[in-house]
Amino acid sequence: MKKNLVGVDIGGTTIKIGLFKNEGEIIDKWEIPTDKTNEGERIPHDIWESIEHKMSKHYIDKSTVGGIGVGAPGFIDAKKGIILIGVNIGWNDFELGKKLNALSNLPVYMDNDANVAAIGENWKGSGDLVDNLIVVTLGTGVGGGIIANGQIVSGANGTAGEIGHITVEKEGGAPCNCGRSGCLETVTSATGIARQALEAVNEGKNTKLAERYKNKNKLTAKDVFDLAKEGDAVAQDIVNHVTDVLGYSLASVATVINPSKIIMGGGVSKAGEDLLRPLRAAFEQYALPRIIEGCQFEIATLGNDAGIYGGAYLAKQNIE
Amino acid sequence: MKKNLVGVDIGGTTIKIGLFKNEGEIIDKWEIPTDKTNEGERIPHDIWESIEHKMSKHYIDKSTVGGIGVGAPGFIDAKKGIILIGVNIGWNDFELGKKLNALSNLPVYMDNDANVAAIGENWKGSGDLVDNLIVVTLGTGVGGGIIANGQIVSGANGTAGEIGHITVEKEGGAPCNCGRSGCLETVTSATGIARQALEAVNEGKNTKLAERYKNKNKLTAKDVFDLAKEGDAVAQDIVNHVTDVLGYSLASVATVINPSKIIMGGGVSKAGEDLLRPLRAAFEQYALPRIIEGCQFEIATLGNDAGIYGGAYLAKQNIE
Numbered sequence: 140m141k142k143n144l145v146g147v148d149i150g151g152t153t154i155k156i157g158l159f160k161n162e163g164e165i166i167d168k169w170e171i172p173t174d175k176t177n178e179g180e181r182i183p184h185d186i187w188e189s190i191e192h193k194m195s196k197h198y199i200d201k202s203t204v205g206g207i208g209v210g211a212p213g214f215i216d217a218k219k220g221i222i223l224i225g226v227n228i229g230w231n232d233f234e235l236g237k238k239l240n241a242l243s244n245l246p247v248y249m250d251n252d253a254n255v256a257a258i259g260e261n262w263k264g265s266g267d268l269v270d271n272l273i274v275v276t277l278g279t280g281v282g283g284g285i286i287a288n289g290q291i292v293s294g295a296n297g298t299a300g301e302i303g304h305i306t307v308e309k310e311g312g313a314p315c316n317c318g319r320s321g322c323l324e325t326v327t328s329a330t331g332i333a334r335q336a337l338e339a340v341n342e343g344k345n346t347k348l349a350e351r352y353k354n355k356n357k358l359t360a361k362d363v364f365d366l367a368k369e370g371d372a373v374a375q376d377i378v379n380h381v382t383d384v385l386g387y388s389l390a391s392v393a394t395v396i397n398p399s400k401i402i403m404g405g406g407v408s409k410a411g412e413d414l415l416r417p418l419r420a421a422f423e424q425y426a427l428p429r430i431i432e433g434c435q436f437e438i439a440t441l442g443n444d445a446g447i448y449g450g451a452y453l454a455k456q457n458i459e
Numbered sequence: 460m461k462k463n464l465v466g467v468d469i470g471g472t473t474i475k476i477g478l479f480k481n482e483g484e485i486i487d488k489w490e491i492p493t494d495k496t497n498e499g500e501r502i503p504h505d506i507w508e509s510i511e512h513k514m515s516k517h518y519i520d521k522s523t524v525g526g527i528g529v530g531a532p533g534f535i536d537a538k539k540g541i542i543l544i545g546v547n548i549g550w551n552d553f554e555l556g557k558k559l560n561a562l563s564n565l566p567v568y569m570d571n572d573a574n575v576a577a578i579g580e581n582w583k584g585s586g587d588l589v590d591n592l593i594v595v596t597l598g599t600g601v602g603g604g605i606i607a608n609g610q611i612v613s614g615a616n617g618t619a620g621e622i623g624h625i626t627v628e629k630e631g632g633a634p635c636n637c638g639r640s641g642c643l644e645t646v647t648s649a650t651g652i653a654r655q656a657l658e659a660v661n662e663g664k665n666t667k668l669a670e671r672y673k674n675k676n677k678l679t680a681k682d683v684f685d686l687a688k689e690g691d692a693v694a695q696d697i698v699n700h701v702t703d704v705l706g707y708s709l710a711s712v713a714t715v716i717n718p719s720k721i722i723m724g725g726g727v728s729k730a731g732e733d734l735l736r737p738l739r740a741a742f743e744q745y746a747l748p749r750i751i752e753g754c755q756f757e758i759a760t761l762g763n764d765a766g767i768y769g770g771a772y773l774a775k776q777n778i779e
Binding site: 214269270271283285287288290292293294295296297298299300301302304305306309317318319387388390391392394395396397398399425426427428429430432433434 | 534589590591603605607608610612613614615616617618619620621622624625626629637638639707708710711712714715716717718719745746747748749750752753754
């Protein structure tokens with residue numbers, strides 16, 4: 140068994156990289172900028188150069204490294220190591236796996252960034268390596284990672300787990316980044332929550348949100364959760380609506396997957412129990428008793444490091 | 460490699476059994492009654508006795524049989540071969556796998572009947588052994604079988620794929636057999652469709668369903684599809700509502716799984732294109748373009764034999 144692993148998490152602005160011991164102890168983690176020029180052609184080279192530099196700094200010989208696991212944004216063909224479509228970076232059928240393997244001469248494993256973050260949380264975060272898991276990220280958008288039978292579910296063309304794009308309003312929903320409208324993320328993302336707060340203010344509702352908007356000239360999901368806690372009825376209505384819609388959708392997803400855990404990550408999850416309490420109540424209203432019985436809600440603990448942990452675990456899982 | 464396989468499909472009234480060659484050619488298939496006395500304790504014995512009898516009839520030596528695969532109703536611990544809860548038969552933590560293995564001295568593999576039927580359809584029905592599949596059975600209830608990464612998804616406590624119990628009416632839905640209300644199966648099962656037809660008649664709506672009800676004193680899902688085809692507006696409304704609700708739910712399920720096929724089985728699927736046409740239209744209204752692109756709808760072709768084919772394939776998959 141090799142002693143070390145590398146995890147890589149490619150984002151639109153920075154690439155996070157981690158060197159790990161085989162059991163998950165972190166040796167070093169760092170970031171490099173994402174060079175998007177010429178449709179990101181230099182990225183594999185940048186990644187490997189930076190890994191080599193850090194290995195040398197820590198006196199780690201390449202022969203001790205079992206493999207590199209990479210999470211990348213977009214639709215991925217995990218088997219072939221190809222990024223089919225990576226809108227952020229401009230990738231189109233980009234053979235990242237092959238290129239990185241050619242440079243490093245190490246085995247390279249890839250999957251979608253949300254999926255890789257999910258296995259990271261499952262390995263060293265709130266997951267405890269369960270076989271059936273849903274990880275939901277409530278940030279600018281709503282991301283999802285699904286694990287069934289201990290494996291990432293990628294689907295027929297890398298689109299599995301896109302739970303942010305479950306339709307929750309059949310008609311008249313807010314426009315979504317995907318080009319449709321009424322998707323889950325238009326209601327339950329940080330952006331969606333802030334939008335509902337602003338709408339309430341613009342409708343002239345009697346709420347402290349109006350005052351806060353006047354002072355800061357913007358509103359965030361955190362404002363909504365904070366004021367709901369202080370008893371603001373309008374903010375509470377928004378929290379109730381958001382958690383009802385999310386609990387309903389997660390009940391449907393859980394009826395498909397029957398997970399033993401649902402882990403909530405992303406900025407909105409910082410609300411902790413103020414999010415989980417109403418979310419659980421909604422979930423329990425819409426799910427089968429046996430699904431509820433088998434399923435615990437947790438808050439993600441790895442934050443932005445979930446992707447590099449997940450990359451390392453993806454390599455570990457494939458080489459062992 | 461062993462030459463032969465056995466598939467068993469346990470139902471509340473009969474147990475279907477099939478002897479197969481390793482590549483799926485059927486040697487013989489038959490049924491025995493389900494003996495429910497003393498909480499079904501004789502069932503393992505009945506199954507094995509009947510298999511031995513048929514093997515001898517076909518001059519098949521036990522040494523040529525690779526294993527027995529069993530689909531059983533209820534919540535199953537597939538790894539341990541235990542039926543946790545089998546309401547129909549009265550089973551409770553029933554060690555069917557262990558008992559059948561002790562009698563036969565052959566490897567025994569088990570899963571929930573809907574899941575096993577799904578892999579049967581995938582092997583020798585409309586599936587073509589795809590890695591990511593949803594099979595939906597529209598019968599008395601609505602059953603679901605999910606395959607991801609080529610494997611049955613059973614979930615944390617055997618409740619995965621219970622898509623008949625996705626909540627589709629948050630308030631005021633019809634009561635469901637599961638004790639809740641507003642589940643998908645209350646709207647889209649054969650029973651649910653017939654109920655909506657009867658409701659329309661009782662409301663005094665102007666429809667040929669009323670005449671048919673007067674003549675036969677009952678209404679079926681087939682009546683609804685037949686009269687919709689003949690242009691009856693009320694029957695068409697029911698078909699539209701049923702396929703809208705089903706298409707919406709399947710769009711959500713497909714957003715989780717990203718299947719390359721969705722196979723429709725059960726009595727209602729006999730409507731063929733009259734079901735698939737409006738169902739596809741609804742699905743395409745609610746699903747991401749990339750999910751739609753990757754997914755074909757098919758009608759199941761194995762009918763009641765899906766379970767025994769699936770049992771045989773479950774054994775094949777585990778022993779190879």
